[in-house]
Amino acid sequence: MSLAIVPGSFDPMTLGHLALVKKAAKKYDRVIVAVMVNPAKRYTFDEKTRMEIAKKTVAELPNVQVISDRGLLIDLFDRTGATVVCKGWRNRSDYAYELKMAEWNKTHNPRFRTELYKSEGKYANLSSTEVRTLLAEGKVPEDLVHPDALPILLESLKF
Numbered sequence: 001m002s003l004a005i006v007p008g009s010f011d012p013m014t015l016g017h018l019a020l021v022k023k024a025a026k027k028y029d030r031v032i033v034a035v036m037v038n039p040a041k042r043y044t045f046d047e048k049t050r051m052e053i054a055k056k057t058v059a060e061l062p063n064v065q066v067i068s069d070r071g072l073l074i075d076l077f078d079r080t081g082a083t084v085v086c087k088g089w090r091n092r093s094d095y096a097y098e099l100k101m102a103e104w105n106k107t108h109n110p111r112f113r114t115e116l117y118k119s120e121g122k123y124a125n126l127s128s129t130e131v132r133t134l135l136a137e138g139k140v141p142e143d144l145v146h147p148d149a150l151p152i153l154l155e156s157l158k159f
């Protein structure tokens with residue numbers, strides 16, 4: 001049974017993230033979306049809200065499960081018996097950053113395997129930052145997040 005982890009801050013999860021999760025869910029038997037919590041990092045959406053948004057976003061995919069984790073990805077990888085970690089990239093700086101992370105993880109856990117997917121099509125340049133920017137300007141990011149996740153997102157900001 002193959003298992004892919006798709007980790008991220010998901011602050012919040014976008015339709016770009018969903019496109020990546022769909023690719024992983026097609027290729028691997030099971031997918032774990034890991035909403036990572038870094039206590040040193042400030043998020044716009046709290047852990048519970050990021051989880052709820054992620055769950056609504058991937059609800060249509062039967063082999064995908066959403067969890068949250070506060071530790072290192074290399075430990076989550078072993079604990080879940082994962083086959084691979086799937087991450088997306090949009091541009092050269094994303095790619096360079098992801099390569100560096102993949103190398104770091106491999107150095108600290110030789111079993112660790114990363115697959116990098118280029119974002120394509122309609123959501124190729126979409127980011128959580130863009131969603132947060134629109135929200136800060138009082139605009140509803142309708143086409144950028146899953147319609148079922150939108151009410152949770154707006155409610156949490158008391159939009």
Ligand code: PNS
Pocket residue numbers: 007008009010036071072073074101104
């Ligand atoms: O959505 P992002 O910002 O690309 O997600 C980054 C994330 C959460 C995947 C990355 O920060 C991460 O792997 N966090 C878990 C902690 C960890 O394993 N750190 C190792 C590198 S120092």
